[in-house]
Amino acid sequence: MKTPAGGQLSLWKPSRRWSGPGLIVVVLAFAIVFPQQIAQDNIWNLFFLMSLGITMGQSWNMLGGFAGQTSLGHAGFFGIGALVTRTLWLHGTPFILALVVGGVATATFAMIIGAPTFRLRGAYFAIGTLAVAEVLRITVAQNRPFISTMPGDMIASYSLPARYWVALALAVVTTGAAYLLLRSRWSLGILGVREDEEAAQASGVHVLRHKLLALALSALFMGLAGGVFAFKQISYYPEAPFLPTFTFEAMMIAYIGGVGTVAGPVIGGAFFVFVRERLAANLTDVHQVIFGVLFILVVLIFPGGLLEIWERLRRLATRRQQGGPRASGPSPEEEGL
Numbered sequence: 001m002k003t004p005a006g007g008q009l010s011l012w013k014p015s016r017r018w019s020g021p022g023l024i025v026v027v028l029a030f031a032i033v034f035p036q037q038i039a040q041d042n043i044w045n046l047f048f049l050m051s052l053g054i055t056m057g058q059s060w061n062m063l064g065g066f067a068g069q070t071s072l073g074h075a076g077f078f079g080i081g082a083l084v085t086r087t088l089w090l091h092g093t094p095f096i097l098a099l100v101v102g103g104v105a106t107a108t109f110a111m112i113i114g115a116p117t118f119r120l121r122g123a124y125f126a127i128g129t130l131a132v133a134e135v136l137r138i139t140v141a142q143n144r145p146f147i148s149t150m151p152g153d154m155i156a157s158y159s160l161p162a163r164y165w166v167a168l169a170l171a172v173v174t175t176g177a178a179y180l181l182l183r184s185r186w187s188l189g190i191l192g193v194r195e196d197e198e199a200a201q202a203s204g205v206h207v208l209r210h211k212l213l214a215l216a217l218s219a220l221f222m223g224l225a226g227g228v229f230a231f232k233q234i235s236y237y238p239e240a241p242f243l244p245t246f247t248f249e250a251m252m253i254a255y256i257g258g259v260g261t262v263a264g265p266v267i268g269g270a271f272f273v274f275v276r277e278r279l280a281a282n283l284t285d286v287h288q289v290i291f292g293v294l295f296i297l298v299v300l301i302f303p304g305g306l307l308e309i310w311e312r313l314r315r316l317a318t319r320r321q322q323g324g325p326r327a328s329g330p331s332p333e334e335e336g337l
Helices: 019-038 041-066 074-090 095-117 122-143 152-156 160-183 187-195 197-202 207-232 245-257 263-282 287-301 306-322
Strands: none
Touching: 019 041, 019 160, 019 263, 041 074, 041 160, 041 187, 041 207, 041 245, 041 263, 074 095, 074 122, 074 207, 074 245, 095 122, 095 207, 160 187, 160 207, 160 263, 187 197, 187 207, 197 207, 245 263, 245 287, 245 306, 263 287, 263 306
16 A cells, blocks of 8 residues: 555554654653743743644544545634534533534534535545635624634633643544554555545445545544634634634645654644744744745655655664665655654
8 A cells, every 4th residue: 555655554664663653752742841841821822833733734634644635624624613612612511521512513514515525536626625614614704703702700710731731632632543543444445545546446445434434533633623722712703713724734734744644743733833933923024935935845855744854864874874775664654654
């Protein structure tokens, strides 16, 4: 089974098996320790955005990276999760319950639109998902035109660190779900659909069923991300989470880190948010242009994302240790991490 980069997926060598998970563990340990050592609101906020970005990138990657279905409508899932969670929470439902209901509602909506949408292929599918998200955004803007604001007692007890721990926990759960999905009996079918739908169907894979599974999981976690976003924001317009920006950010995170891998969105989420925030703070007028150029360069020079840089450095170090060239090993895409 090949990845978008053309390598074998999920065929690990024992000496490399834990390199991807090990990298994730290091990132997680840093995410737990560093914010507590600094204990500043700007650091808590930065790490919250990183955690949210990781969840968004992983959710898009489940559909776009694993199943090969390029969606431009994930902002619709993000917005539904935010809208349902926020509405229930502000009306007295415990936040965790409201968050779960928001995620399930998003996955249910995705399943409803999934069957007709998957009749489209390639660019038509991408445009179709974008159209669905835009219809949702316009509908919410027309019917919920006023700012949603937390009541005074919630604002008085507002805690940014508490929001961060929720976001970090969700990022861990989403990454774990992506890892388990690639290790499940469904993985070969999903990856087969990505490579060649006709060949997968001819070999006995139920194409629509595997697509719907990837879509449901992707929508579930994107909806949960939207719910955590709604939990953090003191006030915002209800249509804001439906903006296409959230779709493109999720895509960029996956591609920058390494699309079709588990570790890719983790690295991509941290890198994307950090660079974006630094550029926005120091180069306000042109930061979007500069970031766009950086994104294009990363994709062109390293098609496998930032994980490809890690793999190249590891190969170089191995060759130097062995005193000569060696047979090429699996890339990050090959490891599925």
